[in-house]
Amino acid sequence: MTGISLEVRRAGLGWASFKNIGAIYVWLLLIAIFSIWVPSTFPVYATVKQILNEDAITGLVALALVLPLAAGVFDLSIGYNLGFCNVLCAWLLVSGGLSVPLTLVITVAAALLIGVLNAVVVVVAKIDSFIGTLATGFLLLAAITVVAGQTEIVGPKLSSGFFGGIANSGIAGIDYSVVYMVVVAAIIWVVLEFTVAGRWFYAAGFNPDAARLAGIPVKRLRFIVLLVSALVAGGVAGIAVTSQIASGTATVGPPYLLNAFAAAFLGATQLKRGRFNAWGTLIAVLMLGTGTVGLGLAGAPDWASSVFTGVVLLLALAVTRAERSGSLG
Amino acid sequence: MTLRLENVSKAFSGRTVLRHVDIEVRPGEVHGLVGQNGSGKSTLIKILAGYHTPDPGSRAWLDGERFELGTVPAEHGLDIRFVHQELALVLQLDAIDNVALGGGYVKRRTGIIDWKRQAELTRRALDRFGMAIDIDVPLARLAPVERTAVAIVRALAGWAEKSGVLVLDEPTASLPASEVDRLHSIVREVSQHDAGVIYVSHRLDDIVAVADRISVLRDGDLMGTYRANEVDIGQLASLMVGHRVEQKQSGGFRPDRTSAPVLTATGLAGRWLEGVDLSLWPGEVVGIAGVLGSGREELPYILASAYFAPVCGQVTIGGEVLPPASPRAAQRLGVGFVPADRLREAVVAPFTMRENLTIERVDRMATAGIVHRDEERKLVGHWIDKINVVPADPERPLPKFSGGNQQKVILARVLSLALKVLVLSEPTAGVDIGAREAVYDVIRTEVAERRLAVIIASSDIGDLIALCDRVLVLRRGRIFRELAGSQVRYGAIVHATEGTEAGDSATAENTP
Numbered sequence: 001m002t003g004i005s006l007e008v009r010r011a012g013l014g015w016a017s018f019k020n021i022g023a024i025y026v027w028l029l030l031i032a033i034f035s036i037w038v039p040s041t042f043p044v045y046a047t048v049k050q051i052l053n054e055d056a057i058t059g060l061v062a063l064a065l066v067l068p069l070a071a072g073v074f075d076l077s078i079g080y081n082l083g084f085c086n087v088l089c090a091w092l093l094v095s096g097g098l099s100v101p102l103t104l105v106i107t108v109a110a111a112l113l114i115g116v117l118n119a120v121v122v123v124v125a126k127i128d129s130f131i132g133t134l135a136t137g138f139l140l141l142a143a144i145t146v147v148a149g150q151t152e153i154v155g156p157k158l159s160s161g162f163f164g165g166i167a168n169s170g171i172a173g174i175d176y177s178v179v180y181m182v183v184v185a186a187i188i189w190v191v192l193e194f195t196v197a198g199r200w201f202y203a204a205g206f207n208p209d210a211a212r213l214a215g216i217p218v219k220r221l222r223f224i225v226l227l228v229s230a231l232v233a234g235g236v237a238g239i240a241v242t243s244q245i246a247s248g249t250a251t252v253g254p255p256y257l258l259n260a261f262a263a264a265f266l267g268a269t270q271l272k273r274g275r276f277n278a279w280g281t282l283i284a285v286l287m288l289g290t291g292t293v294g295l296g297l298a299g300a301p302d303w304a305s306s307v308f309t310g311v312v313l314l315l316a317l318a319v320t321r322a323e324r325s326g327s328l329g
Numbered sequence: 330m331t332l333r334l335e336n337v338s339k340a341f342s343g344r345t346v347l348r349h350v351d352i353e354v355r356p357g358e359v360h361g362l363v364g365q366n367g368s369g370k371s372t373l374i375k376i377l378a379g380y381h382t383p384d385p386g387s388r389a390w391l392d393g394e395r396f397e398l399g400t401v402p403a404e405h406g407l408d409i410r411f412v413h414q415e416l417a418l419v420l421q422l423d424a425i426d427n428v429a430l431g432g433g434y435v436k437r438r439t440g441i442i443d444w445k446r447q448a449e450l451t452r453r454a455l456d457r458f459g460m461a462i463d464i465d466v467p468l469a470r471l472a473p474v475e476r477t478a479v480a481i482v483r484a485l486a487g488w489a490e491k492s493g494v495l496v497l498d499e500p501t502a503s504l505p506a507s508e509v510d511r512l513h514s515i516v517r518e519v520s521q522h523d524a525g526v527i528y529v530s531h532r533l534d535d536i537v538a539v540a541d542r543i544s545v546l547r548d549g550d551l552m553g554t555y556r557a558n559e560v561d562i563g564q565l566a567s568l569m570v571g572h573r574v575e576q577k578q579s580g581g582f583r584p585d586r587t588s589a590p591v592l593t594a595t596g597l598a599g600r601w602l603e604g605v606d607l608s609l610w611p612g613e614v615v616g617i618a619g620v621l622g623s624g625r626e627e628l629p630y631i632l633a634s635a636y637f638a639p640v641c642g643q644v645t646i647g648g649e650v651l652p653p654a655s656p657r658a659a660q661r662l663g664v665g666f667v668p669a670d671r672l673r674e675a676v677v678a679p680f681t682m683r684e685n686l687t688i689e690r691v692d693r694m695a696t697a698g699i700v701h702r703d704e705e706r707k708l709v710g711h712w713i714d715k716i717n718v719v720p721a722d723p724e725r726p727l728p729k730f731s732g733g734n735q736q737k738v739i740l741a742r743v744l745s746l747a748l749k750v751l752v753l754s755e756p757t758a759g760v761d762i763g764a765r766e767a768v769y770d771v772i773r774t775e776v777a778e779r780r781l782a783v784i785i786a787s788s789d790i791g792d793l794i795a796l797c798d799r800v801l802v803l804r805r806g807r808i809f810r811e812l813a814g815s816q817v818r819y820g821a822i823v824h825a826t827e828g829t830e831a832g833d834s835a836t837a838e839n840t841p
Binding site: 194195196197199200202203206207209210211212213214215216217274 | 635656660666673674675676677679680684688689691692695698699700702742
């Protein structure tokens with residue numbers, strides 16, 4: 001009885017506290033600041049569309065990281081995976097002249113193959129995931145250059161027809177890629193929150209020794225999460241970005257890495273503190289995106305958004321740490 | 330130099346753990362310090378290291394000069410140096426670096442490390458102990474005794490030979506028997522030039538072989554200091570045990586030995602074990618005793634298939650062979666395991682109590698991978714009531730509970746499975762005395778209700794007395810003695826772990 005009443009009380013008061021959804025309060029504050037600062041261009045529907053559409057790919061890449069990080073594995077290859085799938089997809093359609101369905105199948109298969117490579121390096125060869133996926137990232141970087149060379153792959157097949165519509169022009173000016181982001185987030189949420197696998201991912205990440213002694217198949221779980229991150233980053237985000245920018249370009253993928261990690265780590269301080277989670281990651285992506293777009297509209301210099309992201313990340317982790325040591329002491 | 334401790338007492342929140350202890354360590358002497366768990370041995374060492382402040386009235390002198398206990402000796406320029414059981418070495422680095430991390434690097438005027446002189450220094454320090462060690466390979470590749478030598482050299486860096494005291498805390502705990510002699514010659518070399526050595530050990534044969542004099546602690550009292558050549562191991566064991574009131578509470582379990590054993594093990598060997606056979610029947614609680622390094626820490630892990638280093642031998646559960654290094658297979662065959670190091674091997678932080686309790690069973694409470702929340706909540710509620718977890722809040726992170734309540738939850742985690750055999754290693758480590766009885770009760774109830782077969786390996790002999798029908802005493806990797814029924818007594822177990830006869834105790838027990 002006591003247990004249940006405590007649970008209710010916690011559910012009743014805790015969810016809206018600053019330490020639980022601090023990013024949402026900061027987000028609201030940002031919206032207020034920019035609405036006053038640039039009243040003519042910021043608080044309009046066009047800006048909402050811009051923020052959502054521009055952040056969908058970052059959001060997908062950040063979500064790709066949630067399961068590996070929950071299970072205690074780094075995947076540093078995701079940016080390169082996305083980049084490779086981008087140039088591969090464009091090359092197959094334009095230079096290869098393949099049909100759209102075949103292109104999609106091959107691209108998804110390539111993404112999964114990259115996942116298998118990562119999993120073999122990390123789980124089978126037992127190379128530390130931070131170093132192992134950094135190395136496979138380099139191999140992918142080489143592959144990107146081989147496929148795309150120095151030129152941009154462009155063609156009518158990328159910008160029009162079914163393929164051109166994959167990521168763009170959805171409902172009310174919101175791109176389909178935003179829909180993909182929300183769907184992927186919902187799936188990850190269900191897995192982590194309601195399934196046995198989710199419970200085991202967290203256990204394997206928090207205390208792999210205890211998880212192994214409890215009979216949890218830690219190796220198999222780590223294999224799976226690396227497949228998932230490759231599938232989401234390459235198969236989903238990689239194809240979506242190709243449709244969005246209608247080209248295959250060698251420099252597209254790598255920059256996503258830092259932003260995605262920033263959002264995933266910031267997300268872990270939100271909603272379910274200390275646990276990497278889907279909605280927290282999404283909130284982080286949109287909050288950081290709002291800051292970036294707002295600064296752009298306000299005419300701030302180019303470097304301002306990077307300063308903003310770095311400072312927010314440091315503050316979020318400092319606040320979390322201070323609370324944690326406070327509660328223990 | 331002489332280290333003199335006088336009237337040292339210490340109480341923790343009203344409970345006295347050291348009572349008016351006087352000890353003198355003379356120049357050039359190896360002074361052994363022995364006592365069971367809870368005798369106050371480690372408290373005394375921690376006071377000397379400045380980790381605990383002793384109660385008022387405690388006094389200490391080094392070389393005739395009074396100093397304050399409860400402060401870190403090195404901060405006052407006192408040459409009291411410590412080598413702890415874990416050695417605190419960086420195994421990835423070589424001996425040169427490890428020694429320098431203690432004593433500092435030799436630098437040129439430019440501030441750059443003079444590696445040549447640094448290596449020479451290390452070489453010379455180790456040569457003194459007759460150790461031909463590769464000083465430029467990572468310590469992980471050295472033999473355990475060679476690592477201990479490096480730790481000693483590091484502890485001694487820059488000390489004034491004649492006025493120093495070196496404290497060695499359980500230095501043989503992680504050494505194989507074959508390397509103990511080498512350690513002893515190192516210790517004697519240290520004491521040779523008038524330094525004093527305090528040598529703490531569980532192993533009486535070890536202490537008797539190296540010490541000049543031996544002080545025995547029991548329940549916080551100094552039983553006396555004896556010249557090593559005037560006492561034997563049996564007398565020391567009796568002094569450690571004393572005249573105890575036996576609180577024998579086991580019994581009532583009636584193992585059914587007419588049926589086939591539920592667990593059989595043959596020829597088990599690993600890092601410490603050198604061939605152990607045993608059988609276990611349903612409804613039976615069997616204890617495993619032994620000093621550090623006897624194989625007592627290793628055996629439960631092998632029996633539960635939770636041991637990931639190479640092993641020999643075979644374990645069968647209900648006639649089926651248990652594959653090694655597979656906790657999952659053990660689970661499937663009905664073996665539940667509670668490992669020794671709760672925080673590292675059992676508690677998943679920051680999981681809640683609920684998540685920790687159900688982690689081994691959650692896959693059996695799900696349809697198509699989706700966990701049945703109601704069923705989970707009901708199971709957790711059932712165990713909270715049954716084993717009385719306080720506070721009864723399933724959503725509180727488990728690390729925030731007391732050690733005793735954490736252990737109850739870990740027990741419930743395992744007991745919620747369909748079990749035939751329960752294997753426990755150090756079931757009451759870090760559990761306060763009040764909660765200990767509660768843990769015992771949980772185990773007793775489960776054995777009686779479900780006719781479980783239980784293995785309890787513990788360094789706390791109190792656990793074995795309270796629960797076991799039968800105790801197997803390990804010594805040097807083999808079963809040295811089997812005690813059953815009324816033989817399961819404190820004194821008998823201590824004597825057996827030290828390899829002595831309980832008969833010796835008759836005279837000594839009456840003379841404190």
